[in-house]
Amino acid sequence: NAGVTQTPKFQVLKTGQSMTLQCAQDMNHEYMSWYRQDPGMGLRLIHYSVGAGITDQGEVPNGYNVSRSTTEDFPLRLLSAAPSQTSVYFCASRLTTDHGYTFGSGTRLTVV
Amino acid sequence: DAKTTQPTSMDCAEGRAANLPCNHSTISGNEYVYWYRQIHSQGPQYIIHGLKNNETNEMASLIITEDRKSSTLILPHATLRDTAVYYCIVRVATGFQKLVFGTGTRLLVSP
Numbered sequence: 204n205a206g207v208t209q210t211p212k213f214q215v216l217k218t219g220q221s222m223t224l225q226c227a228q229d230m231n232h233e234y235m236s237w238y239r240q241d242p243g244m245g246l247r248l249i250h251y252s253v254g255a256g257i258t259d260q261g262e263v264p265n266g267y268n269v270s271r272s273t274t275e276d277f278p279l280r281l282l283s284a285a286p287s288q289t290s291v292y293f294c295a296s297r298l299t300t301d302h303g304y305t306f307g308s309g310t311r312l313t314v315v
Numbered sequence: 316d317a318k319t320t321q322p323t324s325m326d327c328a329e330g331r332a333a334n335l336p337c338n339h340s341t342i343s344g345n346e347y348v349y350w351y352r353q354i355h356s357q358g359p360q361y362i363i364h365g366l367k368n369n370e371t372n373e374m375a376s377l378i379i380t381e382d383r384k385s386s387t388l389i390l391p392h393a394t395l396r397d398t399a400v401y402y403c404i405v406r407v408a409t410g411f412q413k414l415v416f417g418t419g420t421r422l423l424v425s426p
Contacts, residue, residue, distance in 0.1 A: 207358075234411055245416040246359070253411055261413065293358050297412070303349055303361030304414065 205230050209294050209307035216284040216314045224279040224310050226294030232305070234297045235277040236261070237269065239290040240309075246293070252277055284314045317342040317405040324421040327397075333390040335420050337403030340384040347408050348379060348386045351416070352399040359402070359416070362388065366408075393424045 210225045228235065236251035238261075248261030252271040266288060268280040277296075281288060291311050295304040320338040327333040339348065349364040363370055363377045365386075370377045376389040390397055402419040406412045 236411075236413075238414070245418075246414055248413050251411060251413075291356075295359075295414075303351065303364055304359070304412070305361065306358030309356075309358050 207294055207296055207305050207307035209292075209310050211310060212308065213311050214313070216281070216312065218284060218286060218314060220284050222281050222284065224281070224292055224294075224312070226277045226279065226307060227275050228277075228294075228296040228305070229275060230296065230298075230305065231274060232296035232298055233274070235271065236295050236304075237267070237277070237279045238293045238295065239263065239288075240293060241290050249279065249292075281312075286314045288312065289314045317346055319403045319405055319417060321401070321403055321417070321420045323418065324423070327390075327393045327422060327424050329395060329424055329426050330392055333393040333397065333422055333424070335388040335390075335401050335403075335422065336385065337388070338385045339403070339405045342383050342405050343407075345407050346405045348377065348383075349404045349406060350375070350377065350388045350401065351404065351414075352397075352401045353416075353419075354396075354399040359414075362401075364408075393422075395424050395426065398422060398424045 207228045237249040238246040247263045250269040252258045291309045294307040297304045350362040351359045353359045365377045379386045400419040402416045
């Protein structure tokens with residue numbers, strides 16, 4: 204099915220561990236982005252990409268890395284997990300013009 | 316980006332039309348009105364967008380006033396599954412769009 208696929212859906216990490224949240228889309232969307240959403244709060248942009256090989260920081264990039272080697276994939280890496288990174292992470296993609304974003308179902312991350 | 320104002324909450328009976336208003340009095344000429352919704356614990360879902368003409372798709376209709384300072388999202392026959400927080404956002408259509416969801420309108424559809 205066409206859409207944005209995020210894995211895993213749930214993850215528990217210990218402080219200091221690293222991991223990669225996966226995001227893949229099969230709609231040939233140029234724009235991809237990662238958001239985090241904390242309880243009762245809105246979305247905050249972590250990193251985004253406007254095409255393969257091009258990434259840029261959002262408003263809360265510290266502690267996260269991204270890469271975009273293909274159009275389809277946009278993984279988010281947590282370098283050294285901290286309890287403050289406990290959140291729900293959403294990946295979203297979009298064509299360049301005149302379309303809304305398609306969101307994944309989210310990854311619920313708990314750092315203990 | 317133009318600021319938007321929405322009511323905090325609304326109620327609607329199942330099967331009736333839900334009309335969700337949004338004010339965006341500072342909207343610029345090249346900015347579109349986008350609507351998203353977020354059902355509890357799910358990812359946000361794009362609903363519809365428009366520039367100045369009324370728009371309709373399989374999910375909803377969007378009515379934009381002639382002066383473009385306000386709009387209304389219409390769910391013609393609301394169901395229980397339409398219970399969600401609805402967000403109105405104003406953005407230019409091209410280029411990367413950083414999504415900033417305000418508080419939105421919490422729509423409760425009841426039997």
